[in-house]
Amino acid sequence: MMEDSSPLLPALLMVIGVGTGVWMLRQSWGARDAHGRGWVIGGWLLIAASFIRPIWALGTARGAFIALALFSIAALAVIASGYSIKVARARATRESLAPEPSDRATTKGRETLRWLLAGPIGMIAAMGVGIAWAALAPGEQQTRLVIGGLIVPVAWGACMAWTLADNRILRATAALVGVALVSFSAAILKGFA
Amino acid sequence: MTTAAPKPKKPKDLMSRIPAGFVRAVLRGHSSLGLAFAALIYLVCLSGSIAVFAHEFQRWESATAPQVTGVTPDAVQTAFEGAIAEGGPGVEHVYITLPSADFPRLLLYVDAGEDRQLLADAKGQIVPGGDGAWTGFITRLHINLHLPRTWGGFLVGLIGVALLSALISGILAHPRIFRDAFHLRLGGSKRLQEADLHNRLGVWALPFHIIISLTGAFLGLTTIIVGVLGMAMFNGDVNKVYALFIPAPPVDDPRPAPVLDLRPMYAKLPQDGGKLEYIFTGHPTEMGAAALFNVRHPDRLAGTDSYAFRRDATIYNEKRAATNNFGEDILASAGAVHFGWFGGGLIKIVYFALGLGLTYLAASGVNIWLARRRDKGRPAPAWERAWAATVWGQPAGIAAAAVAGLAIASTPAAIAAWLVVSLTFLAAAIRLPAGTLSRIGRLATGALLLLAAATHLALRGGIGSADAMAWIVNAALIAGGLFLILWPLRRPAAAPAAQPAPA
Numbered sequence: 001m002m003e004d005s006s007p008l009l010p011a012l013l014m015v016i017g018v019g020t021g022v023w024m025l026r027q028s029w030g031a032r033d034a035h036g037r038g039w040v041i042g043g044w045l046l047i048a049a050s051f052i053r054p055i056w057a058l059g060t061a062r063g064a065f066i067a068l069a070l071f072s073i074a075a076l077a078v079i080a081s082g083y084s085i086k087v088a089r090a091r092a093t094r095e096s097l098a099p100e101p102s103d104r105a106t107t108k109g110r111e112t113l114r115w116l117l118a119g120p121i122g123m124i125a126a127m128g129v130g131i132a133w134a135a136l137a138p139g140e141q142q143t144r145l146v147i148g149g150l151i152v153p154v155a156w157g158a159c160m161a162w163t164l165a166d167n168r169i170l171r172a173t174a175a176l177v178g179v180a181l182v183s184f185s186a187a188i189l190k191g192f193a
Numbered sequence: 194m195t196t197a198a199p200k201p202k203k204p205k206d207l208m209s210r211i212p213a214g215f216v217r218a219v220l221r222g223h224s225s226l227g228l229a230f231a232a233l234i235y236l237v238c239l240s241g242s243i244a245v246f247a248h249e250f251q252r253w254e255s256a257t258a259p260q261v262t263g264v265t266p267d268a269v270q271t272a273f274e275g276a277i278a279e280g281g282p283g284v285e286h287v288y289i290t291l292p293s294a295d296f297p298r299l300l301l302y303v304d305a306g307e308d309r310q311l312l313a314d315a316k317g318q319i320v321p322g323g324d325g326a327w328t329g330f331i332t333r334l335h336i337n338l339h340l341p342r343t344w345g346g347f348l349v350g351l352i353g354v355a356l357l358s359a360l361i362s363g364i365l366a367h368p369r370i371f372r373d374a375f376h377l378r379l380g381g382s383k384r385l386q387e388a389d390l391h392n393r394l395g396v397w398a399l400p401f402h403i404i405i406s407l408t409g410a411f412l413g414l415t416t417i418i419v420g421v422l423g424m425a426m427f428n429g430d431v432n433k434v435y436a437l438f439i440p441a442p443p444v445d446d447p448r449p450a451p452v453l454d455l456r457p458m459y460a461k462l463p464q465d466g467g468k469l470e471y472i473f474t475g476h477p478t479e480m481g482a483a484a485l486f487n488v489r490h491p492d493r494l495a496g497t498d499s500y501a502f503r504r505d506a507t508i509y510n511e512k513r514a515a516t517n518n519f520g521e522d523i524l525a526s527a528g529a530v531h532f533g534w535f536g537g538g539l540i541k542i543v544y545f546a547l548g549l550g551l552t553y554l555a556a557s558g559v560n561i562w563l564a565r566r567r568d569k570g571r572p573a574p575a576w577e578r579a580w581a582a583t584v585w586g587q588p589a590g591i592a593a594a595a596v597a598g599l600a601i602a603s604t605p606a607a608i609a610a611w612l613v614v615s616l617t618f619l620a621a622a623i624r625l626p627a628g629t630l631s632r633i634g635r636l637a638t639g640a641l642l643l644l645a646a647a648t649h650l651a652l653r654g655g656i657g658s659a660d661a662m663a664w665i666v667n668a669a670l671i672a673g674g675l676f677l678i679l680w681p682l683r684r685p686a687a688a689p690a691a692q693p694a695p696a
Contacts, residue, residue, distance in 0.1 A: 002466045002491045007536045026375045059492035066536045069543045072398040079377055079393050086381030101224050102217035127421050142437055143520030149418050153410035157357035164222030192426040
């Protein structure tokens with residue numbers, strides 16, 4: 001009986017490769033002239049090359065997911081190594097920060113509708129898209145069903161992001177109701193075969 | 194005298210071209226969503242990070258049980274019959290987990306009037322120590338928040354969707370997120386420090402965050418997706434959807450019969466380098482009994498062959514992983530990818546670290562919102578207290594559940610301990626300021642981790658434990674407990690060279 005290949009050696013090489021690649025990207029970020037482009041190309045090439053060894057040695061899918069997890073750890077280690085210490089200042093509010101959230105005027109009714117769109121209505125629309133995919137897309141039945149199932153959380157998440165941000169709430173309502181009607185109708189008319 | 198040539202302007206990157214109005218609107222949505230789901234995302238991420246080590250915790254809890262590295266078919270049959278006898282009348286299913294390098298135990302789960310989890314030794318004799326109260330607590334907290342399974346699973350799936358949505362809006366709401374990808378400024382204003390940590394974690398661990406939230410949402414929403422699919426496409430018959438993935442069991446025949454004999458089935462498994470991992474049996478004391486053997490092949494995420502047998506040891510369904518289509522491969526690997534159970538101890542540690550990072554991402558989002566309000570002269574002290582009680586009440590509650598689970602060997606006792614500590618922190622938030630709550634929470638969590646290790650040493654084999662994992666877990670608990678207790682007492686770092694403040 002065979003066991004899984006040990007990921008230790010490929011992981012070590014991967015972490016070194018990705019760490020160096022991210023360090024090169026950081027060099028490009030620090031460079032204020034044309035030299036930066038070489039660091040960028042070299043960094044990304046090295047990162048891409050670092051994925052090859054785990055995928056080859058540990059199995060295609062298994063190696064790819066191991067590499068993805070290690071990528072984040074190696075990159076965060078490089079970022080953490082480059083931290084800078086700032087001195088707290090009395091007037092810290094002058095720090096340059098991300099933009100402020102919009103202060104849109106709203107009513108209780110509009111906010112309720114907004115959360116209904118982000119929640120149940122978005123879910124129904126997303127399910128419609130996923131089920132329409134399962135019914136209409138080419139391919140084997142199991143693949144269509146699973147891809148359709150994966151579409152549901154992505155589409156629902158996108159609906160949430162959109163409806164909670166969009167100031168034109170009626171436009172979002174019309175779009176989501178329309179998507180739900182069209183997708184479910186198409187799926188039911190076509191059927192699953 | 195030479196004049197310096199003007200610096201060439203760097204072209205604007207794609208993200209910087211997003212209109213400011215759009216960014217502010219998306220940021221509003223990102224904040225609303227984050228605040229609405231922050232506590233639940235935090236709890237699910239924290240429990241999920243710990244649940245990565247479910248097998249290790251189960252070994253820790255069952256440290257007194259014998260280590261089993263391999264079993265014969267006769268031993269499995271003995272254990273199977275012993276488990277059915279322990280389960281009493283009305284045993285519906287018995288699930289057998291065979292020993293592996295990751296989990297050197299022979300574990301049997303009996304689904305009867307009262308569900309039981311049992312351990313057996315290498316000869317198949319049932320031995321004490323199989324309760325797994327703490328492991329059951331932490332995995333069920335993550336999977337369904339200890340709510341009824343369907344509703345809890347749906348809620349966790351919804352939390353996965355909210356996390357996925359927050360990742361989408363988080364990227365769109367921060368046009369400088371890639372331009373600032375290497376900034377990590379600590380020690381300045383709290384808001385800047387939290388924002389840097391939040392954004393750096395958000396960008397560089399994005400592949401992990403997407404994988405976890407997508408697979409989590411998919412697994413949690415499966416029941417409702419299949420239900421809607423069944424209604425829309427199969428006249429409400431959801432079994433037709435499941436039948437595409439799971440072999441239908443033999444025709445039900447409830448006539449009583451001797452305990453199902455697994456040994457002749459063993460003899461029919463191919464010797465092709467695979468490793469038998471699980472045996473699922475249904476109605477084992479009825480004529481219509483069946484058994485499903487899962488045989489796993491190395492270096493594949495979805496590498497499990499399954500062989501389904503009738504009572505007379507004839508195969509009625511055989512499914513080789515090598516013949517899986519793409520959809521079957523995705524479905525078979527989703528659980529392992531979500532929990533980090535595909536790359537041994539190294540990947541579990543990586544998943545734990547990245548999972549804690551995701552947990553911090555949820556916490557820091559609210560911290561940034563609170564700091565922004567304070568900066569603007571509109572502090573929200575009640576929310577600050579409630580958030581401190583949540584952030585520190587949960588680890589303290591989970592550590593208390595470990596102590597109760599070990600001491601009383603019961604999952605309900607672990608749930609009760611977690612609830613009591615969580616509610617105590619929330620009640621304390623009515624009076625105590627956020628800083629005090631954080632200090633108490635840190636100390637309480639540290640002390641409870643030490644107490645969990647002490648309880649284990651006293652009641653669960655402790656120093657005499659043969660399983661090295663018990664020692665590793667205890668060492669980790671002691672190190673974690675001491676870190677939490679001693680960290681606030683550290684000497685402040687030497688002040689860096691003074692930087693001139695801007696005019």
